[in-house]
Amino acid sequence: MIMEPNDPTRTGPAISDLPPSAVLSRNEIEALCTKAARGASLSWGQAEEAGFAAGWLHAHGIDGSAALLAHLHRRAGMAWADVCPAVGIGRWQARGRGPICSIALGAALSDHCGLPEGALNEGLSVGPVSQPILVLPFLSRMAEVLGHAVLLCFDGGEICVDSHGTSGDTGRLTRLAEASFGLSLGTHPDGSGCPPVYDCAHATLTALGDLAMRTTVPPSERSRADAGAGTADND
Amino acid sequence: MSAGKSHVADGLHLRPRPPETVMRLARMGSAHPTRLSFLRVLLRRMEREGWRFDRPIWEINDCGVGRATYRAIGPERIYSLVAFAHDLPEEMRSDRVIATAWDATFALFDGTPTKADLDRLEANVPLQEAGRIRPSELSLSRANRSVRLWEHVVDKLSMGCQPDPEEIAAVGYLMRTTAVYGSGKFGAADRRDIAARPELAAPFQIEMLSVWLTRQFSVDMVEHLASVKGGAGAVRLAPEIKRGLGVGNATGLGMAPFLVRHPMLLNNWISAREEALARVRRIDGATREAAACLRAAHAEACRNAANWRSEHPIQIAKLADLRADLAKIATRLERFPGDDPRPWDALWVWGEETLSLEGQEQLFALLIEPHGNLVDELAACMSADEAVAFRLDGAMRLRRLREVLGERYAWALAVDFTRPENTARFWYVSEEKLEPRLGERATETGAEREQPLCIARLASELDAALAERDETETVAAFLLRHPEHRYMVRRVQIAAGHPYAEVHDNLIAADMLPIDLMRCKLAFFGASHFDPRSDKWVRISLFQGAPYPLEMDGRTQA
Structure with missing residues (x-):
């Protein structure tokens, strides 16, 4: 549900009248988060990865849209060179003033799967990373390719991820705005997993919606006419 | 007919039609519903x-x-x-x-x-x-x-x-x-x-x-x-x-970008259709029942064309083509199946040489109509699990990426984007309704918020960036330097294994007709009586004649 600043279909109720959250479909979360990431000036390809990550987290019981929003706010105004990872064998670190963008990191990890820089056999140390919980969906994608679970160890816990889900201290990692961590091959998660959570706080949705609206263009008379206005509909 | 005969001799014509033929907007905009709709x-x-x-x-x-x-x-x-x-x-x-x-x-x-x-x-x-x-x-x-x-x-x-x-x-x-x-x-x-x-x-x-x-x-x-x-x-x-x-x-216009946003799905729809045509063309002989079914389908198409109304100049011209072509097909059917060993193929080759795009695509629908036992199973191939294509192959070398770009996007790399008519429009999403719209770059504001539907230009920009890099570099390393090309690299990797993934026309050209994209999609739905009210919106009818x-x-x- 995107709260539109110029929605002609209704007069918007005051915020205080709204329920505290809304249930979205995974598709809606992905679409909204993709647009919001693009509105926050990620490239279209990176924005698609952000939408995928947020949707995956919700499907695995983690509030990915809130994590993405926090990350996009933190990243605002930073150049790619400041947030992209410097990739090396055994160690990935921030190339600029950092921390590493978790979407850029996740996409790069996924891209380097099967290449020497992405090898996990000897362990890979990474960081510092902004909103590190957003990396889990990409680790799941890597696990699928590797046919092996991936273990993420951070100061305060560890999380095991495979192509089906996660187990471990996801709650603790979710609360971290920034962390460094180690990646290695792990054992498969215990299978209990978390049920999906598609409940999103209105405040999060509103803020993501505001970012998403930056991808849109205000109407002109001409665009309205092209969309079919001004012609009779009653045949 | 001589050209057709030489084609027959080399056997190439019995393969599915190539994307260069099929994926042109003018032809997609002449699509008719078929039994695979x-x-x-x-x-x-x-x-x-x-x-x-x-x-x-x-x-x-x-x-x-x-x-x-x-x-x-x-x-x-x-x-x-x-x-x-x-x-x-x-x-x-x-x-x-x-x-x-x-x-x-x-x-x-x-x-x-x-x-x-x-x-x-x-x-x-x-x-x-x-x-x-x-x-x-x-x-x-x-x-x-x-x-x-x-x-x-x-x-x-x-x-x-x-x-x-x-x-x-x-x-x-x-x-x-x-x-x-x-x-x-x-x-x-x-x-x-x-x-x-x-x-x-x-x-x-x-x-x-x-x-x-x-x-x-x-x-x-x-x-x-x-x-x-x-x-x-x-x-x-x-x-x-x-x-x-x-x-x-x-x-x-809301519907127009769909085919561009779903390259795997578009590929699977079109390749099922093209495989159906190739299968029918390979049939030896024609049974009495199949020939009768073809004639019945032709009669139904004539009835449909007679009842098809439009006041739009583009569609009026296309309807005139269609009606004239249906008359030519009627004459041709008088000698069907004839003595050709592959009468369905002979009919198709005749149609390609004789008919307008409207008529050819109508003939396509007629040709596969009698052959449900041969083609209906292809409907099972028309979905796509788009998640499987989401992960990029980062280990691919730039040499290979550029080869694929050259093979699959030659149509795009041939466009001169320094000419204003080739960048005349831009796709955007309206703030008012979050609906896709098409703007004029020279006279309207908002082009800085352009949607990535200008595939030909994105391909051209990617090609230029690749030309600057060492061709032994990996895609993974390239994208660390050029995150702005991630979207297009993914499409190129999809197109490598999906020949019909892209529309082979510049979607921001001055003369591009969005209704062509819509008609293609609507024909796959099974829509009839396509009736444009402008070059950007249409009325159609669904289930007419159905139980x-x-x-x-x-x-x-x-």
């Missing part, structure tokens, strides 16, 4: 499996206001169309997406709704975009009456007469849907959660089912209102008139 896939399955249909709730008052449900009962599951009929003042009736009220609103419910479900839906479905539905709902839609035909039909039936066939032909439907939302929109079930069900595996089956049940509702409504008005003197619609009514649909659910109840056809 999604509404026909739906109807075939329901006939084959003996689905049953009923209308357990009809709470519509004498003013035509209230609610009704229609159930489609399959071997494993039940789907219910929940319909709300409203009293819409004349001045509020608009097909525009920014309308706020409609004559009727609908949700397709997964199962049989309880009274509590109906009450919840009644509080939300009439609001459409401003309401919320749940994963127990599979689609959300609305429809408006054709005021002219609706009143005429109700009046006539109430007086004990049938409506005027000319009036019926002029409009062709009692109601037209203005949007059918599925796939997780407004809280509905996600496609990925239901795609494994056999009856929903083919594309757009939910939407087609919803529209088909809506057609039944539109007829039930006019008969109900005629009965209220005329009492015992009223009659029901004659079966042959009823059969000729479809459901209208008004479609604007009705309540008359198909439990009937299994051979």
